[in-house]
Amino acid sequence: MSNVTISVRFRPLNSSERRGYDDAICFQALDAKSFWFTDEKEDDVLFCFDKVFYPDCGQADVYEFLAMPIIGDAMNGINGTIITYGQTGAGKTYSMEGPNIFDCDEHDKGLLQRVVDGLLESLKSSTDMAKCTLKLSMVEIYMDKIRDLFDLSKDNLQIKQGKNQEMYISGATEISISNALEAMRSLSGIANRAVGETQMNLASSRSHCLYIFLVQRESVTDGRMRTGKIVLVDLAGSEKVEKTGAGGRILDEAKKINKSLSSLGNVINALTTGKTSHIPYRDSKLTRILRDALGGNSRTALLCCCSPSPSNASESLSTLRFGTRAKLIKTPLIAIAS
Ligand code: ADP
Numbered sequence: 001m002s003n004v005t006i007s008v009r010f011r012p013l014n015s016s017e018r019r020g021y022d023d024a025i026c027f028q029a030l031d032a033k034s035f036w037f038t039d040e041k042e043d044d045v046l047f048c049f050d051k052v053f054y055p056d057c058g059q060a061d062v063y064e065f066l067a068m069p070i071i072g073d074a075m076n077g078i079n080g081t082i083i084t085y086g087q088t089g090a091g092k093t094y095s096m097e098g099p100n101i102f103d104c105d106e107h108d109k110g111l112l113q114r115v116v117d118g119l120l121e122s123l124k125s126s127t128d129m130a131k132c133t134l135k136l137s138m139v140e141i142y143m144d145k146i147r148d149l150f151d152l153s154k155d156n157l158q159i160k161q162g163k164n165q166e167m168y169i170s171g172a173t174e175i176s177i178s179n180a181l182e183a184m185r186s187l188s189g190i191a192n193r194a195v196g197e198t199q200m201n202l203a204s205s206r207s208h209c210l211y212i213f214l215v216q217r218e219s220v221t222d223g224r225m226r227t228g229k230i231v232l233v234d235l236a237g238s239e240k241v242e243k244t245g246a247g248g249r250i251l252d253e254a255k256k257i258n259k260s261l262s263s264l265g266n267v268i269n270a271l272t273t274g275k276t277s278h279i280p281y282r283d284s285k286l287t288r289i290l291r292d293a294l295g296g297n298s299r300t301a302l303l304c305c306c307s308p309s310p311s312n313a314s315e316s317l318s319t320l321r322f323g324t325r326a327k328l329i330k331t332p333l334i335a336i337a338s
Contacts, residue, residue, distance in 0.1 A: 017309035074228030081293035086305030088237030
């Protein structure tokens, strides 16, 4: 059994896709885990995942499946990671932050706000707790440098290894959170995230963004302090460089993004062999940070975000193939820390 869960989310068609392709979609749902995918250039392909979120699925469905088990584990000292992957415009940031992080109604809230609520709720209702803290750091990997979104003067943070061999970002600002309003204020760091304009999407994200929650809870029963880390990763767009219509700085950014995403693909490929030696984590900052999530004592949920339109079929197909490879990761199911 694996502790890596792979899901797919198809967002609703947008207006330009509707105009261009007459409401056509590139998949045919079979059930909650599988669908046929149609690409004009290839035969239909059958895909199966742990879960498929079709366009009518809401944000709460995604949260319940992906994040709720991870929150429960974090309270028991087990780390969890949720990663959104896909081309620009496929719905990664919508799934993570909702349509507008600062102003969205309950129904539209993304994983980020729901994880804050879920963690605060779990801490409030925990009966076996002497004291607790919840902290948040926010960084982005931009042009292969790690930048602190709470303090932009820290623009080249380094990854270090802790005493339990865990990877952490040294010097990243940690903000304590005790209520949801405070958390929302902290999240204003998102406004610092690097975005550029490409032909794919006017506000496509050109960086990988990581939200790192650290929850510490001291048990009344045994006096032990349990520390759980939840990392939410909103990856930069996975589209091919030539499709972005990029040149100059944007082209450099796109090359860096493609390089780190292919390192992620290489790490996933290596992990699917089941051998733990020679996993190329060191090839990029992204894979070094995600080392614990993909190969260690952590539960990981990968959400592959796709456009439902035939106009984006080849990018969606490559996202789905990425997810299919990740499904083969062989890491043993972690033991619950006691
Ligand atoms: P990405 O982060 O992958 O570049 P976005 O999350 O910014 O893409 O999504 C692109 C657009 O599609 C945004 O306007 C977003 O609000 C909308 N969108 C994405 N997913 C959904 C969804 N499931 N339901 C409604 N709108 C969505």
